[in-house]
Amino acid sequence: MNRNAAIGITAVVTGLFALFFLYPAFSVIGEAFQAPDGSFTLAFIGDVFRNPVYREGLWNALALGLASTLATFLIAFPLALLSHRYDFAGRGILGVLILIPLVLPPFVGAIGIKHMLDVDGSLNALLIDLGLMNPATPYDWLANGRFWGIVAMNALHLYPILYMNVTAALSNLDPAMEQAAENLGCTPARRLWRITLPLAMPGIFAGSAIVFVWAFTELGVPLVFDYTRVAPVQVFDGIKDLTGNPAPYALVAVILVISAVVFGITKYFFGRQTSSAQPRPKGRGGEVKLTGLRSLGCAMIFAAVFLIASVPHIGVILLSLSEDWYQTVLPVALKFDHYIEALGDPLVVPSIQNSLFYASCATLVDLVLGVAIAWVIVRSTIKGRALIDALVMLPLAVPGLVLAFGYLALSQEGKPLRFLIGENGNPAMLLIVAYAVRRLPYVVRSAVAGLQQSNPALEEAARSLGAGWFRTLRRVSLPLIGANLAAGGILAFAFAMLEVSDSLILAQQTEHYPITKAIYMLLSSLGNGHELAAALGVWAMLFLAIAIAGAAALGGKRGGLFRM
Template sequence: MHARPSPATLGVALLIAALLALFLILPVGTVVLTAFDDGAGGFTLSHFTGFFGQSLLRESFANSLAVSLLSVLFASLIAVPLAYFTVRFQFRGAILIQTLGVLPLIMPPFVGAVALQLIFGTNGSVNLLLDEWLGWRLPLMQGLTGVVFVESIHYFPFILMNLTVALRNIDGAMEESALNLGARGWRLFRRVIFPLAMPGFLAGAALVFIKVFDDLGTPLVLGTTNMLAPQAYLRITSIGINDPLGYVIAFIMIGFSILALWLSARAMRDRDYSTAQKGGASLQRRRLSPGQALLAYGWIGLVLLVVLSPHLGLLLLSFARVWSFSVLPDAFTLQHYGTVMEDAAGMVGNTLLYCGLAAFLDVALGVAIAYLMLRTRLAGRQWLDFAASAALAIPGVVLAIGYLRFFRGAKIPFTEIYLTQTWVLIMIAYAVRRLPYALRSCVAALQQISLSLEEAAQSLGATRARTIRRVVLPLMAGGILAGFVSSFITAAVELSATLLLTTAESQAPMSYGIYLYMQSVSGRGPGAALGVLAVLLVAAGTFASHWMLERGTANERADALAADPAAPIAPALPSAAAPAVQPKPILSSEPAE
């Protein structure tokens, strides 16, 4: 039973539509229209001719495309074996390995770039040792190679998480049948396992491509400006908000982000990846021989050592008094943390304020949109989902440019303060870009609530509003919490929109402060200290969300056992009243940019 739309429901839907139009559709639409505007209100393609007529911009376009594709390739080379070994074989420490493999996401990629320079740079720790022992060095952090290296290490967890889910969902009988027919090793993986896990791989690969293509901080920190995102930022900040080529770059970035999502969906169209049962219940994990186990553990250990090296480098740098042309810092100090506490305390407070408000707004909109989609017959309700999810394909620098263009000249009501000079747009940009994460969590939570519970409450006399407040929201608490934390921790490391929308140091959040500190050698110590605090903040939020979700699950099982001691602890088979929700590859889980 779905409720007919009441005037209140219609009013909520119109309010959400107005907010999405004002802070997402219209600003982004302004960017698109400006790219084709001839300055007199007419249509023109001359701006695109001018773009491709400049060698620097052509080179930037080619570099961004090449870096994104290569990052997907190398991220896949890291993630695919890691997921395959830990899911399909008896592997001690598999959960720990998968957990450590996700840790790169809790560090901003531009912070990791600084740490990787100290370890793998021309005069970094690894190259100093290689030069001393072997007489040669690895050119890993030079130019575009350094960008690919950093992006691959930072974003490969997207593929790892999605592929792990997909591999676990494969019916074990499919693999057993292939083994009985003589398929072994690489042939088994290439012809059976990987094709069945393709939806998860493509979902993760599309996310990696999008995040790398629109990343601004990493190229700027590494001094590589011949890419699209840095060029858009530099043109808008140096030439001005009216520069048409900046809007052409923004349009191209939007187009390729949408293209990546479309291709990932198009590649799976008209193909059936379903299996008769879930792999986790019937899968017989195979044993590795001693030699194979040694090679597997050795390779995984090497991979984890490399992907976790930014965290180690950042921690050492935050305590280093001097670290230059040496394998390890020459001396250690706590002064950098004292400097941060004294000079950047306001940035920590700003981060908590902006991200807290943005996450609260995200879960409020997420709950409302999810309810309108799944519990009403409102015409056009799916368009709310499409519009909110579209923010996933909008680069942060593009959204910021749209805000600067669309809201220029706009003042806060009853004041003379321009909206573009306040921190409000920073918070709104965080909320808009993270809305898809909260929305997906809220939709998943509401899908798992049987409609019969709401019907029972209403049959006992509860109004719809009271039913939502006393039944639906408490049962959605886990999903709401997950959405809040996902929005909060990923907004805490947002840099692209922050650089363009921050107009005064008093408004600066932690990500902006880290970037400013990292611009000078003398400031890298305090910048690393602030980066460690950001990582700890994100890690604490992630841990708290998992702990609270596990605690909620344990309480639910305890309540169920108390109500019926003879009932099994495992979830019951799905029924018509309580449809099962199958785990799917995650397409909206990257927290860092």
């Protein structure tokens, strides 16, 4: 392998990462430890913990994170186990359908949920129609069930991450591991507890850590639910007085430390891959082919989870089509006017164009960097490759909010990253960088998985036949890992399209808004803002559904994308 190229790539990537990731992240943390006279202080951190409002916000965020992770596990693990153990009708299609909620933006889904659970929403209307509720004293589900509403939204959004991790972990298990337990007198139920679960632990924890950090730092859903007493929302609100108050910085530092600690612990205890060195087993796994009612039952469970996870988005679709949806179970009349009207809104069309542009550029950057980094990690022998592997995975541990905050501070007039802001405060470059940095881990993981699966002898054969390294890359390596790259790239694209933190914080002028910010602004506008926001949300979901279906079809090896 070309050592100089590997060193060169490592240097460039490390430099880019230092500038666009470490620098903004540490500058945020730095602010929290810097007294007005420039000296080091822990006073602001102390203030966060002394301030009862922030303390409550942190507790709430932690509780949201833990409850969401647990709820996610309760959905994902049984599903993964079913699809591992049994072959049932429609398993292939249902296995893909079940992944789709991951890319349906919960931020958009929350709009639908609001219309269903509001005081004047569907659920109350249904209960009143059924005579189970007094119309004079409707129950406010959202105000009273806000916490659990957010947990449910998070769990129904994030379970595919855990599902993919657990499925991958289970399918990597030598079936003989379970058979040996049975052979030694272990009943199937005990086998699950003593063998299957412990062996799947690395996968479960890898997925859970991502889910936890995601839910812990989630901004969009609490925002839509008007749940202000949670740390990420407090940080978001704190931006308004960016100049003076160090409290948001300190809060961000605390959030980052907690996230990093969770990832660190997980990586330390469960990062080691087990049994990968074992020879692939021969013979069949314990997969049982179900027939009749049992097969149907399994299929129903999968379909039910998908439908329940899609309820908020079905709500969004209904809302976008509705003439009037107020105190009724379903909208009174359906029409397409909102779509047409939305297209005429000064926010909508530019925001779609902007998002497509930002997300495409970010994905392109990720693909180029991802292939180069994966090549260094898998094919080179230089010393720093383990370090670069860990480095590019860091964005998974750092909440988007933290980075967004760092970018905002560093792109102010006279600051080092100001050059990323174009004319008239155009944040395109900044957003592309922000999206690219945060989604890079997915592309790197998928490229690494692809390269690991393809035999280096195939590349060596091309080299021995006289192809230079670039031609080898183009004619042999890339075609071999094309499917993996496409899957990773599409996922990166989908996540960039519905990114919330950076988009809300960094895009300042109407003409530069990405879709998520446009939705957020429409939501807070009067008149039919909600319906227009819903129409825009449907447009976004349409793009994403196409993207995820493509990723699932091309991916083949699912699960590899979310491994740490």
